[in-house]
Amino acid sequence: MSTTTVSEAFHRRPTYGNWLSVALVWAVLLAVPVWLPAIGGYTSLATRILAFGLAAMGLNFLLGFTGVMSFGHAAYFGLGAYGCGLTLKYLANSTPLAVLIGALVGTLGGALFGALIVRRKGVYFAMLTIAFGQICYYIAYTWNDFTGGYDGLRGFVRQPISIGPLVIDIQNNMILFYYFVLATFAVCVGLMALLLRAPFGRTLIAIRENQRRARFLGIPVEFHVWLSFTISAFFTSVAGALYALVNNFADPTTLNYVISGDIVIMAVLGGMRSFWGPLIGAAMFVALQDYISSETVNWMSFIGLIFVVVVLFFPRGVLGYLRRLPL
C-alpha cells in the first residue's frame, strides 16, 4: 500500500545507506564492549540484540523488500536454534558447523512451508505462516526424546573455536563471544546487501510495489516470493542458531508466535523500508524490554503500548520518521 510508484522505487537511491552511515553503524557495533557497560548495560545484552536484529533484518527481506507479510518467522528462528543445539549435542563439537546446520534446517523449513503457502494472499497468507509456525512449536514441545519437549533442549555448550594453534574461547569470554556473533552477523548482512543490490533484489522491490504489473512484465512472481521467503528464513535461522549459543539452550518458546510478533514489531519499529531499520528496532525493543521488565511487574502493558503507539503514530518506523523530518 505504498504511494511510491515503481519508477520512483527504481530510480531512488537504494536505502542501504551511504558510506558514512554504514561506517557509523559498524563503529558503534565494534565498540560495544567499551561503551555499553558505561551506560549501565552489559555485553550479553548486545549479543542478544544482534541475534534478534539479524532475525528482524531477515524477516524484513520478505516484509520490507518483497512486500509479503510473514507472522510465523519464529518457526525459522526456532528451527535454527534447535538445529544448532542438536548438532552440538549429538553430532560435533564445532560451533561454526552447528550454526551452519541450524541455518540449513531453518532454510529447508522455510523452503518447504513457503512452497505450501506462497500462492495464498494477504490475510490468509499471514494466517498460514502463523499456523505453520505453531506446528514447529508443537513438534518441539511434544517430541520429548529428541527435542527435550517443553523443558527445552539442554546438554550442549558452545565450543571454543580453534584456528590452527589459535584457540578463541567464545565459551567463557563473553566479549569474544560477542565478536563471534558480530562476525557472523556481518557476513549475513553483507550477503543480504549484495542480494538486494543485484537484479534479483530489484525484482523483489518491483513485486513489492506492484505485483500485478510485475506479473505482466513476465516476472514469475510466485517463484520469486518463494525464493525471497526461503532466503529470509535462512537469515532468520542463522539468528536463531546464534540465539541458541547465547543461551546454551533451545526451548520451544523460541518457536512460538509471540516471538514472531516480536520480530515483526522490531522490523516495523525501526523502519521496514530501510536496510538498517530492523536492527535499530531490535536494539530499541530488546533494550526497552530488558529495562522495563526489571523496573515494573506491569512491563507487558508497556510492551503492548509500544506496539499500539508504533502502529498508530510511527507506521514507517524510527528511520522512516527521521527521514521525513526537515533536517
Added chain:
Amino acid sequence: MGSRSAPGMARRTLVKAGASLGAIALAAPSIIKARGEEPVRIGFVDPITGIYSAFAQSEVNGAKLAVEDVNKKGGILGRPVELLVEDSANDVGTGVQKALKLINRDHVSAIFGDVNSGIAYALSQVTNEHKVFQIVPGGHTDPITGKDCKWNVFRVCNTTSMDANAVSGELIKRFGKKWYFITPDYAYGQTLQAAFVKNLKEAGGEYQGDMLPLSTTDFSASLIKARAYGPKVLLNNMGGLAQVNCMKQFVQFGLDKQMALGGALYELESLYSVPREALTGWWDYEWWWNQPDVPAAMAFNDLVKKAYNVPAASARHWFGWVGVHSVKLAAEKAKSLDAIKMAKALEGEDLPDEVKCQKGRVYYREGDHQLMANIFVGTPHPAEGGNPANLVTVQSIVPGDKAALPVSETGCHMTWPTA
C-alpha cells in the same frame, strides 16, 4: 485475591540514572563512593508473569520478608542485603538473559530461581559457568539435584520422587494397587510418574495412564478412559490450573464416588481456586502453615498474612524465606561471599528453628545439596472455622530423608572446581 505486591518491584535508582546518557558523569562517582557499604545483592529470577505467576509471586514475597528480617538483624557479614527481582516470563531465553544481567552488571552474590524446572536448569548452567552460588527455591524435577547436580546449586523444594514416595504408601495402604495416571507430558510429570510407578510395581500393582500436553484444559477424554479402566486411585499429576480443572471435572463426572484421587503436590495457591465441592483427594504439602505447636511456623504465617493480606503463608512463601536465610547461613559460616566457600559451608548444614518453621531436622544433604524437610501428606476439605486457608487436614508427616533416594541412587556426581 490480593497478592498484588504492595511494595512493587521498582528499585535500582542507580540504573535509572545510568539509563540517560547525560547522567553517567554524575552517577559514576557515586557508585564508587558507595562501595564501602555496598549491599550484598541476591538476584531472584522467577516467572512473575505467565502460568506460574501465582507461585512465583509467593516465592518472591517470602524472600522479601526474609530480606527485611535479615537486615533487621544486622544483614549478611554486616552488610545490608538487597533483593533484585527479575521476571523470567516463563521463558528460558529471558531467564538466562536476566541471570547474565544480574551476574555481569549487578555482581550479585547469589541467584535464586526458577519455578519452572527447565529455566532452573538453564540458570544452573549459567551460574555454574560464572561460579555464582545458586538456590533453586521451587523447581521440582529430579536432575537438578540428581544427574545434573552442580556444586554451586542448592534446592529448597523437594524432588518429584520425594513427593511421590511420601504419598505412595498411604495411597496403596488405604485404597489399593490399581492406578490410573493423568500426567503432564514434560520432565516434571514424567519423573513424577516414574517415581509413582516404581513404588506401585514394588507393591505388585498395575496401572494405565495418559500423558497429556501441559496446557490441557479439558480432561473429559482421559477421565472417560480412566473410568473404563476402573482403577482404585486416579493420580492427578497435572500442575497449577490444569490440576484444578482435572479435579473439578473428576468430581463433576461423579468419579469421586468410584475411585480415590491423589497425587504429589497440590499447592495452597491452587486450592484457593477450587470450588468447595471439588476439594478432595490425598496430596503432599511441602510446608503447611497450620502447626499450632511450632511457634516459628505460626510467627512466619502471621508475618506473611500481615504483609501481603493473604489468608495464610504457603509452601512457596516458605521457599523464598528459606532461600534468603540459607544465603546468610552459608556466608556467615564461610565468613565470605565466595561461592565455593559458601557452597562448602552449606553442605550438611541444619536450618535453625526460626527458618525451618517445623519440627524435626531440616538440612541440606551433603552430596546432592537437596534440602531434607518434612513432607505433609494431607486431605483437602472446604474451609473450616471461618479461615479461608484452613483447607487441609494433615494426615501424616514424612521426614524428607525417609522419602528421598539415597545420594548414591540420585545419579548425582558432584565435581568441584579445582581452583
Added chain:
Amino acid sequence: MLTLVLFNVFNGVIVGLFYVLMALGLAMILNLSGVINFAHGNFLALGGYFAFLLVPYIGFWAALVASPLIVGVIGLILERTIIRPLYPRDPVYSLLLTFGLAFIIQDLCRTAWGPNALPLTVPASINQPISTEFFFLTGYRLFIIGIVILAVVALFLFLRHSRMGMRIRAGTLDLETVAALGINVRLLRSFNFGLGIFLAGLAGVLAGGQIGLNPNMGDDLLMPAFIAIIVGGVGSMVGTLLGGLIIGVAAGVTTVFYPSGSEVVIYLIMILVLLLRPRGLLGEEGMMT
C-alpha cells in the same frame, strides 16, 4: 473400545463447540475487516472476569448477557478509536495492534484480579450430573451446548435474514460494491466487530464456569479457533462451524490412542486440508485466498 471411541467423539463435539464459539467471532472480524484479532482470547478472559464481578450483584443469568455486552461495547469503542484508522493500511498493522492489545489486556487482568485463578460460580441448578451412563454429560456441559447452539442459530438467522446481516455477508464477498451501493460500511464494520467481540465475551463466561478464570485463559483457545477457520475455509461461516467441530472431535479421538498428540493433531488436519483443498473445506475462491 468402540464405546470408548464413541464417547470421545461425542465428547469431542462438546469441546469443538467451544472452539466454534471462539472461531465464529474471530472469523466475522477477519472476513469483513481483514483484521486477525490476536486479542480475541483476551476479550474472552475479560468476559469471564466481568461476569465474576457482576454475579454477586445481578446473578449468573443476567451476567451471562451483561458481561458479553460490556465486552462487546469495549470492542466497539476500540474499533472506533484505534482499529478503524488501520483499515486502509497493510494488514500487518492491524495484526500488530491487536497483538499489543493482547499484552495490555492480559496485564490489566493480572493487575486487577491477581495471578491466582478465580472460580466463577455457576448456579447449582445447571451443575448436576445428568445420568450415570453418560456420566461425562454434566448439566453444565449440556448447558454450554445449548447456549452455543442457540448463539450459532441466532447468528446464522441474523446473517441470513436481517438487513444488517445480509449486508455483512455481502461485504465479506465484495466490500467495494457494498460501499458503492450507498451502504454505510463504517457502521457495518463497527457493528460486526462489536458482535464478534460479544461472542468472545460469551465464550469467556461459559469457559469461566468450566475451567475457572485466569489472565491467560484465552491463550490456549486462540490457536484452535484459528485452525478451525483455516480448515473450514476463510470467508465461510458454515465452514468455520464445521472446522471447529472437526478439530474438536479429532482432538477427542486422538486422546484415546495417543494422548500427547491431542494438540498436534489439529495442525496435521490443517496441513492435510491445505494439501488436498487449499482454500479450506468450504472456502470461497475469492480475494481472501
